[in-house]
Amino acid sequence: MKKILLLLAAVVAVLAIVLNLPTPKTADVANDNSFVIGPVKIFDGEKWRAEKFVVVHEGWITELSMQRPDLDLPYRETQGQVLMPGLIDAHVHVWGDALKQSLNFGVTTVIDMFGDPSFLQQHKAARAETRQAKHADIFGAGYLVTAPNGHGTQYGIPVPTLSEPSAAPKAVAKRLDSGSDFIKIVYTHAGAAYQHAPSISYTELEATIKAAHQAQHLAVVHVADHASAMDAVKAGADGLVHGFFDRPANDELVQLMRSNGTFIIPTMALYEGMLRGELNETLLTAENLKLPASAQTSLNQSFGNTAFPAHFYENLLLTTERLYQAGVPILAGSDAPNPGTAHGWSLLAELEMLQRVGLPLESVMHAATAAPAKAFALPHQGRIAVGMKADLLLVDTSATTNLPALFHPLAIWKNGFAL
Structure with a gap:
């Protein structure tokens, strides 16, 4: 009996020691934003790299190497898949929850082209942090610059207007004081043939761009036709945030x-929904994706029954093709959540459109990674x-030749934390 009691005491003592041992550092890899990953094929946002391993320390990329580094960090072993920046x-x-929706599709950063400045201010601090997050980073314009009763005033947000x-200098200063990262301007050429909301004048456009530049900030312009695009570029715009289709560039x-050096965000997936309305159904069927109900509802919306000439769609494609061939920077943007679009998903649809134009x-991958990062600094x-922050996507090896691999990421990391 005494031997049995001694044996039980020994077992209890051993269990006590085991239960009090510290958990190994590699045990909970999903909650650790320091690790080594590889071997992978790295697309760095601009080009394919020779290195095969990436070191992440507390959410920051600290090393790229040919060989696996001998470091006391958790190791994420891969099989040569593609590692690329988050979109x-x-x-x-x-x-609302748009930043969360975006991240679920591998979109780790968004550039907001008009919204309530308080939302932007609420999320600004997170951009330089690497704490665990379930939402994308946001950079934004805050209030846009528009005319009284102009585009942007119809959404119920009390937008200060320009008369x-x-x-213009005061309008720009107020926006920068409220947290705007850049200045967005809405402009329509005085002779535009289509029905449109009131617009600021060309002189006001020039003055606003000049004021933004004097304050060391970008000025980007919302346009919807060729003549307006020409005016915006002549006035010194840093970028056009839409393409156009009334005629080819x-x-x-x-x-x-x-x-x-003017960039363009063609928003072709948005326009395809207006001009044709076939892209979403085609892609969703081909990729066998099930979207959240909110996203599906947004995709099912439309701008109405306006009929456009068939050649408008060809104009849209031709303009983007010509600009790309000339070396104009092309950035990928969805304009979600306008009718026929959804956060996250529609950026992937935009990438499909960019590939369609050649x-x-x-x-295409550059247009959704390093290109916008460079354009917006x-x-x-x-x-x-x-x-750089460890905002990363791991996708199938077919991503070297096959865009649909981006529709099905194998892993997403935000600030080094796996989703």
Whole structure:
């Protein structure tokens, strides 16, 4: 009996020691944003790299190497899949849970083109942090600059409007004081043939762009036709946040954009929904994806029954093709959640449209990673390099030649934490 009691006491003592041992560092990898991953094929946002291993420390990329580093960090062993930066949607409008929806599709950063400044202010601090997060980073314009009763005033947000050129510096200063990362302007050429909301004048456009530049900030312009695009570029816009389809871009506009370094966010998936309405159904069927009910509802909405000439769709494609071939920076943006679009999903649809106009796969991936990061001077997003945030996607090896691999990421990391 005494031997049995001694044996039981020994067992209890051993169990006590075991139960009090610290948990190994590698036991809960989902909650650890320091690790080594590899071997992988790295697309860094601009090009394919020779290195095969990436070191992440507390949510920051600290090393890229050919060989697995001998470090006391958890090891995420892969089989040569593609590691690339998290996607950037360069044209959205966010509120509610839009940042969470975006992240679920591998979109780790969004650029908001008009919204309540308080939402932007609420999320600004997270951009430089690497704590665990379930939402994308956001950079944004806050209030846009528009005319009284102009586009943007119809959504119930009390947008301050611009009525004279002399008021432009104050309008820009107020937006920057409220947290705007850049200035977005709505402009329509005075002779535009289609029905449109009131617009600021060309002189007011010039004055606003000048004021933004004097404050060391970008000025981007919402346009919807060729003449308005030409005016915006001549006035010094840094970027156009929409393409257009009333006519293909002519040589003068293409050359002016190239020489000025003006970028464009074509938002072709949005326009395809207006002009054709076939893309979403085709992709959803081909990719066998099930979307959240809210996303499906948004995709099922439309701009109405307006009929457009068939050649408008060809104009849209031709303009983007001409600009790309000329070396104009192309950024991928969805304009979600407008009718026929949904956060996250529609950026992938936009990438499909970019490929349809002839962009090689590397250029398509660049348009949703390093290109918008460079255009908007994002400090830590859109690239795999030392000093960047570990916002990462792991996708199938077919991503080297096959865009649909991006529709099915194998893993998503935000700030180094796996979703």
